[in-house]
Amino acid sequence: MRKQESLVAYFDWPLFIVYMLLLLMGIATVYSTAYNADYPNLFDFSQKYGKQIMWLGISLFLGLIVFLIDSDIYRKFCVPIYLFTLVLLVIVLFMPAVNGARAWLGIGSMGIQPAEFAKIGTALLLARFISSINVKQQTIQTVLYANAIILIPMVLILLQPDAGTFVVFTSFLFVMYREGITYDPLILKIVNAFPGVLFKKTWVGSHFIPILFVVVFLSIITLFMSNETITFESFPGIEIPGFWGVVFTLGFFGILGMIFLRFVSTKRERNNASLVIVIGFVLSTILASIVNFGFQGLASHQKVRIELFLGLKEDPNGEDYNRNRAMAAVGSGGFLGKGYNNASVSSVESNHVPESETDFIFCPFAEEWGFLGTILLIGMYLFLLLRIVFIAERQRSTFNRVYAYAVAMILFYHFAINLGMNIGFAPVIGIPLPFFSYGGSSMMSFSVMMFVLLKLDSQRRDVLQ
């Protein structure tokens, strides 16, 4: 057993500091956005900024409790924790609907969203399950078990309905991918059913998830870009159709990858990887072309329908105009921003961007701090995410690693989708920006998630499993 003084001996301060900085920046942004001149005090608990500070206190308190609990507890009690979150997800379905979704448990603003906590339960159980099997001999059964762990809460969340969190749950597929649990056994079963065919593994089956991610991500970006024309203020003559911008970007990353390989890999690996990059570029370009020209070729009413769904067209009477407003707010920030407290489009008072303190909190931040601020924020999130991946990779136990990856990928999804909808790269599905957005439920659940990770990491030397 550990001694008491080792409680923070292996504490990961960099992660904790970035986490705290994001929280504080979030509060500063909420203070600026939701500022109410009648209640100028930052600590006024009747206001959103006051409440957010209160939530910060509660989150840190919960974090401390989580941190004081021995990490063995999480391993041992992951099944009850998972089941408990499932029960909450069922109970919430019988609650009155708020804004069309039965997502809230509790009274008024003091409620919690069980879906947020279900992520933790699912992450823990998935970690437990993967650490308990031998992935090298994965069968259809293990793949189905792992998928069931994710699917049950997903179905319950879809019933609320909460499309955003539903999508976020697919982040667990990446964790499974990292651990080698892929859809290959299923695909082999189908492929090998043909007489005379006997594959031991298929490349597509193994890498199904990242390929799917690339396909979806690329398709969406191509769709969004297909209506845009890239212009440059300093070179007024140059106009690049959005589609070619996508292809150029793909080529740019291909070349970047080639250069990167030259430094990190052996010659044989390099040849293989280069081939993958070339094939990847060609396939991606083909995909982008199909999406782009397929979309352009659609009948206009179908096009309009898709555009409206994605929020590409502003329908003044529809709900999809948020994206357009959000982009106006972000884009008007300029290089240096309009200055703290000077957001003209996205302040709560002006109400041009609905939910500007929660799902669209990036808007006021980007408007006030400009490109300098947004690049800093992206840098901080990248640091946070890569730090967690780094932490995951240094774990001795599979359980810890799987859990850490789950945290990393959940946060990555939130980051990618939330920012994506602010900059026109993702449809508007309401999910918060972790640690930044206003809201007690998300702040508490993300904090608990972080502190469980910090706790597991600080005790990484105690466990061997």
Next chain:
Amino acid sequence: MNTDNRKYVLIAFIIIVGIIYSVRLFYMQVVDETWTLRAQEIAEKRKEITPPRGVLFDRKGKKMVSNRTYYNLMFVEAKMKHFDTLAFANLIGWSKEHVRYRFYEIKKGEGKYHNKNTGKTTSNYQKIRPYAFLKELTLDEIAVIAPHLENFPGFYEEVTSMRSYPYANGANIVGYLSEVNGEEIDEDHFYKPGNNIGRAGLERFYEAELRGQKGIRYIVTSALNNAIESYANGKYDTVAKQGPYLKLGIDINLQAYGERLLKNKRGCIVAIEPSTGEILALVSAPSYDPNLFIGKRNISANYGRLLNDPSKPLYPRPLAAEYPPGSTFKLLNSLIGLQEGVITPQSGFPCNKSMVGCHNHASAGNLPDAIKHSCNPYYYAVTKRIIQQNKKKSVFEDAELGLNKWARYMRSFGLGSKLETDITGLSGGSIPDALYYDKWYGNHRWAFSTIRSISIGQGEVMLTPLQMANVAATIANRGWYIIPHFVKSIGGKGPKAIYKKKHYTLIDRSHFSVIIEGMRRVVHEPGGTGKRAKLKDIIVCGKTGTVQNPHGEDHSTFVAFAPMYKPKIAIAVFIENAKGGGGLWAAPTAGLMIEKYLTKKIMEKDREKTILEANFSYR
């Protein structure tokens, strides 16, 4: 199977998304201007501030037209809560149905918008926008409503500025304002729906000056269209500038007096300061109280009634009505005769009533006496000499030559075409020339005998009262005039350049004194036709006219100026269908106006009483 390398896939995803987003943000925030413009469109509203219009003063600095604060009762539907229709109806004194109908009317009035992309038709009416429920309430009216507005959230009062007329006079001069129409908005981007524009008179003529400069405030607005703060601390704002004040030549007291004198009569008085061409008074009777035309409510209540009034109060008679000048025209024929050398001041013609009628008087042995007696046969003879100078063999060709010469003289007095007076609604009158009669009778089918009525200012000769007064002013000036105008100074900078220029007639200065002597005799000598214009200490020079009118009683007219030397006022009075000649009604009216203007008081009380009591307003 070692899956450790797969961590690079995940790391690559994270990094690539980070880079793509950074590039995208760089493009959106730094390179591309689209979103900045869009943000301005969304949040930064350009708010136009309409300044109060320029104010009008009379020649003594009395405010003739000023501005007054009015109130609109505005509402924003999105902010209305628990609206109690009945209580509101009671508050403003309407019926419940009327209130409901007003809401419906406002919504309908905003029109519809068809979105081509979505195929949806939506109403332009927006719940978050303010609309005026009641417009142009006076302070008294809003004072009843305002204290109770707190019971009706979403309703509030808004201040607007409208005209007010401290004197109820000069309506036909100043004109009025009303809301711009769609065409005017398209033509001039200055105007926005709901703005006012000058509709008649000086308000219309000096619209460009009076409207001033709109101010522009850039404000940051919320989605509910509320102003939140000024944009960039007002760096780009411009201040609304009120239009310059106009100082008129009008003497409002004289104007008011003239309107009083013409009460119960139809007719005109035009008074001009000869040395400057400034119009001192321009009375059109009957007229109306300009306060009846303040704001939409008043206009809709009164316009139709006044428009259909058979006595035509909206018609600016002194500017637009064309009358035969009658005997006052003899002054001009005298001058032309002298200039052409066909008569001399000593010329005498017998009062031979065979060709044209006359009243009983001794035959005029010289020109001033002919004017004094207004002898018709004398002028028949004079004008015949002007027209038929025997320069051509054919009497017809001779008449053509003479008439055109005559017409050229007449035009040099500003007759036969519109004067460039600074007001709308002018007519030009008519001075016939050869071409004119050719149309009627055919080329060379007419001679003086055909057109003889022009010698006594009847027939085809038509003048507006403004032109008659200008003739008087020209004679007072001994041969020149400045175009009669209302505005003597725009914002303290003097009149327009065209109102400084002297227009010389084709008559030599030397010929005027004999005419003026005749005009003096008209008023001041026994047997003069205009003795009722006589004043005690002031020499009035005038000429009467009795205009035959096939439709009814004769019109009574009189032109005059005074004093004889260094004239201060030239005047034309025209009274329609007065029972009696120019000497009976128009001359005393002119006399009273001159007395009022020059002495500020009226000694001739009996004369005033007679005129005030005269009533010719029968149909």
